[in-house]
Amino acid sequence: MTDYVIADETDVMPRDGTIKLHGPVGFEGMRKAGRLAAEILDALVPMVQPGVSTAAIDDVVRQMTLDGGAVPATLGYRGYTHSCCISINHVVCHGIPSEARVLRDGDIVNIDVTPLLDGWHGDSSRMYLVGDVPLKAKRLVDVTYECLMIGIEQVKPGARLGDIGAAIQAHAERHRYGVVREFCGHGLGRLFHDAPEVIHAAHKGTGPELRPGMFFTIEPMINLGKPGVKLLDDGWTAVTRDRSLSAQFEHSIAVTETGCEIFTLSPAGLHRPPY
Secondary structure (H helix, E strand, O other), rough: OOOOOEEEOOOOOOOOOOOEEEHHHHHHHHHHHHHHHHHHHHOOHOOOOOOOOOHHHHHHHHHHHHHHOOEEEEOOOHHHOOOOOOEEOOEOOOOOOOOOOEOOOOOOEEEOOOOOOOOOOOEEEEEEEEOOOOOOHHHHHHHHHHHHHHHHHHOOOEHHHHHHHHHHHHHHHHHEEEOOOOOEEEEEOOOOEEEEEEEOOOOOOOOOOOOOOOEEOOOEEEEEEOOOOOEEOOOOEEEEEOOOEEEOEEEEEEEEOOOOEEEOOOOOOOOOOOO
């Protein structure tokens, strides 16, 4: 049985498996943090070009986060030493920026940022196309974005978390793509990762009931091939087992009285590539 609690908007509550229900203070905090995340992803568009190192992108993310009055939530998180994750081609998620990894013509790239602003986490990721990208890669990116938005369309009071995953899975598998199971969306707010887990392949009508005030991410990872992934020896980087391309988009959202609110929408309208 799922436990719901009224969130303490002024302090960090424990990660104890309960689902927090937030009020006006939380909504306002998440709007500000989410907007900063989206502004950072908007600002990266002209920088994502062949020849640019992922370390240089990470530096810009860090500086923009600090300039916005926030700190990168990933910096120091469980020993992680960078301000964002940059996942290229067959990297599913948690790709580590480095000077050695330089963007190449034809790459597809996910950049995942989480500014922590005034105690609230704005978590979002977006795909970018580098130079002349093959049609099959562009199609994967398009369908992955569609999966995200179809999942968000399921969010309203009285629905179930499983409705989100069922809709995402059906759309991805209609195109014969694989939906990653090993990673999922998550609750957030004053905590970076909290209950509930948001599974992207699920059965309709299952899982906790969606109630107004819930905050969580939806972040489907869709593979051009099979859904299997493996973790590299660095302990962070997850890649497709069959080396097929992978794409991901992520929004932080809230359940409202009438549906949902997306905290991380692009202010510039740069929702999916080409930008």
